[in-house]
Amino acid sequence: MRPLIIDTDTGSDDAVALVLAAASGLADVRAVTTVAGNVPLETGTRNALISLETAGRPDIPVHAGCPRPMTRALSSAQHVHGQDGMGDIGLPDPVTVPRGAHAVDVLLSLPRRLPGELTLVTLAPLTNIAAALLRDPALLTRFRHVYCMAGAADMAGNVSPTAEFNVWADPEAARVLTQAATPDKVTWIGWDVSRRDAVMTPADQRRLEEIGTPLASFAHRINRTVADWARDVTGLAGYDLPDPVAMAVALKPDLVTEQEEAHVDIALDGLTRGQMVIDRRRTAPPPNLTLVRRVHEAGFKRLLFDTVAAPLPRL
Ligand code: BDR
Ligand code: CA
Numbered sequence: 001m002r003p004l005i006i007d008t009d010t011g012s013d014d015a016v017a018l019v020l021a022a023a024s025g026l027a028d029v030r031a032v033t034t035v036a037g038n039v040p041l042e043t044g045t046r047n048a049l050i051s052l053e054t055a056g057r058p059d060i061p062v063h064a065g066c067p068r069p070m071t072r073a074l075s076s077a078q079h080v081h082g083q084d085g086m087g088d089i090g091l092p093d094p095v096t097v098p099r100g101a102h103a104v105d106v107l108l109s110l111p112r113r114l115p116g117e118l119t120l121v122t123l124a125p126l127t128n129i130a131a132a133l134l135r136d137p138a139l140l141t142r143f144r145h146v147y148c149m150a151g152a153a154d155m156a157g158n159v160s161p162t163a164e165f166n167v168w169a170d171p172e173a174a175r176v177l178t179q180a181a182t183p184d185k186v187t188w189i190g191w192d193v194s195r196r197d198a199v200m201t202p203a204d205q206r207r208l209e210e211i212g213t214p215l216a217s218f219a220h221r222i223n224r225t226v227a228d229w230a231r232d233v234t235g236l237a238g239y240d241l242p243d244p245v246a247m248a249v250a251l252k253p254d255l256v257t258e259q260e261e262a263h264v265d266i267a268l269d270g271l272t273r274g275q276m277v278i279d280r281r282r283t284a285p286p287p288n289l290t291l292v293r294r295v296h297e298a299g300f301k302r303l304l305f306d307t308v309a310a311p312l313p314r315l
Helices: 012-023 039-052 101-113 127-135 165-167 171-180 191-197 200-209 214-221 224-232 240-252 297-309
Strands: 002-008 027-034 062-064 118-123 143-147 186-189 256-266 276-279 290-297
Touching: 002 101, 012 027, 012 214, 012 224, 012 240, 012 297, 027 039, 027 101, 027 200, 039 062, 039 214, 039 276, 062 101, 118 240, 127 171, 127 200, 143 214, 143 240, 143 256, 165 171, 165 276, 165 297, 171 256, 186 200, 191 200, 191 240, 191 297, 200 290, 200 297, 240 290, 240 297
Parallel strands: 002 027, 002 118, 027 062, 118 143, 143 186, 186 290
Antiparallel strands: 256 276, 256 290
């Protein structure tokens, strides 16, 4: 099983990604770190605890991290994910509590203890990772690999015409990462991938309801406001699962059907704030990221449905 650290701003699709990691049997989740993003830090930390408890893994430690982006105020996405980030369905408070150590300290210490073994999966603005990188510039080399739900390689965004939320929310942090990254260590799975290959169609949503296990029902109900937003505001039949598909790639890299290496920089301000700028010139600097472009849709959905249908892990 792959040892993982997961960095998350837990809203509804992060929660599904946490369920995949905790309950699929494909990962050994060593820590979950939280950061401000879709929802304020305290709310996201609460949601991470609830998600792990629901997945039968209340033992996985959760560590709270940075309460705001590096240089900007937080712009959350509660109009999409619900005020509580989990579809406002009235989930009860978690029984567990976050651990004492700060997320950034955990991101620094765990890979030092297990050099080259841990995979880091980021599902959120990159603030915690950038803060850790500023303290340990060699941090990325200490991981086996880093997978990030970040960016939009086709430059069609979800939060602005050209930017994806996680990069847009803290573009300075994203830039700290891209400037330290190499394509053998860092893979981005962007919004474009989830729009193409990880859309929960109405039929998929019905299937979750029909499976009817506590995990399937959780995954379905917490995405209620996202489904409404997709239908009523964006006019799409079905909603995306960007964090779950990024997690699926980390758990099963053979789900990737198309990827490229490229040199990417991040625009910081104005209309293009948070845009990934891909340098396609012949004279471009060497690639710094691997960009996943397509994922095997049926394989991703099979992993999702099988995981939520299975009995909860036994501790
Ligand atoms: C990202 O923002 C949120 O909508 C999701 O959790 C994902 O991490 C997509 O832009
Ligand atoms: Ca997220």
